[in-house]
Amino acid sequence: MKETEKISFMQSRLLKWFESNQRFFSWRQPNLSNYQIIISEVLLQRTKAETVSKLYDQFITKYPDWDSLHNAILFDIETFLRPAGLYKQKASRLYMLAKYMVENEGKLPKERSELNKLPFMGQYIANAVELQIFNKRMPLLDINMARVLERYFGPRKLSDIRYDPYLQDLALKIVDHSRSKEVSWAILDFSASICKKRNPLCCSCPLSKNCLYFKLHSIDC
DNA sequence: AAGACGGGGAC
DNA sequence: GTCCCAGTCTT
Incomplete structure (x- = not known):
């Protein structure tokens, strides 16, 4: 599977998941x-x-x-x-x-x-x-988004997220979308409830079909 | 590259 | 009790 397909699959599945599973916070309100x-x-x-x-x-x-x-x-x-x-x-x-x-x-x-x-x-x-604030397509790339991207696409090379070109590039590509903000929020919410650091819920994961981590661990649902 | 900062909640 | 959390600056 080509990287571009893997990316658009992730975007559409996460946005769909976000519709019914998003968290509501004051700082996400408009205006x-x-x-x-x-x-x-x-x-x-x-x-x-x-x-x-x-x-x-x-x-x-x-x-x-x-x-x-x-x-x-x-x-x-x-x-x-x-x-x-x-x-x-x-x-x-x-x-x-x-x-x-x-x-x-x-x-x-x-x-x-x-x-x-x-x-x-x-x-x-x-x-x-x-x-x-400036409506640019930039990623909310924290340790959680990094973990989701790395499990799905494969691990980074450098320890520091900020200096890893592979991870930076992936993050930019995943949020290069008309609903960029929602993609970032979706990843953060998804990382908190499904793709958790400990005990990820791979059997409830809408991305598992194409996820490298899922394949490597031969998870049987 | 590693350390410091930190209380609170999940497990 | 241990681990983890929408990072960043200092050493």
């Missing part, structure tokens, strides 16, 4: 502010989406925009974020981002090279900004 989108992505780092969902709405109510965050006391932000884990880092990152955004009158640079210069703007969040 969010840039602030709301970026806050969600920082809070989600290395943290389960379900955990973030418990405090995200309250956070946005308490700190509705960059100004309010910039005027807040760092310790208070830390305290609020404590249940989410990595709270000192997240509080500090949000505070620094707020400082940058206030100083730049709330404007985000459109050039990727300039975007990368923002404090704590790593590859993942920069992709998320381009996808959700």
Whole structure:
């Protein structure tokens, strides 16, 4: 089977699966502010989406925009974020981002090279900004999307996702679709409930027919 | 390339 | 008790 066929099979099956299995989060609603989108992505780092969902709405109510965050006391932000884990880092990152955004009158640079210069703007969040704010077909490539792609297509060569050209290329191809955002969300939701790190549910998987991991492990359903 | 950051939920 | 989670920066 050609790679392009394998890719379109994955896209269509995942989008179909997503229709009836998607998770609903506040940060996926339409018409969010840039602030709301970026806050969600920082809070989600290395943290389960379900955990973030418990405090995200309250956070946005308490700190509705960059100004309010910039005027807040760092310790208070830390305290609020404590249940989410990595709270000192997240509080500090949000505070620094707020400082940058206030100083730049709330404007985000459109050039990727300039975007990368923002404090704590790593590859993942920069992709998320381009996808959700600038409507570009960029992947939400985290360890979960990486795992799904690697099981289906085969493992990467380098340990660091960001520097593996094979994985980067695959991720770009899989989200090169008119419903790019939904493809990324579908993969994330799919990775959380079916293609889990531990005990993946291969016998309930709509991709197993073409999945390399499924073949290699001779899974019998 | 490896370490640090981290509480909470799943198993 | 152990593993894992919409990463990123520092050493």
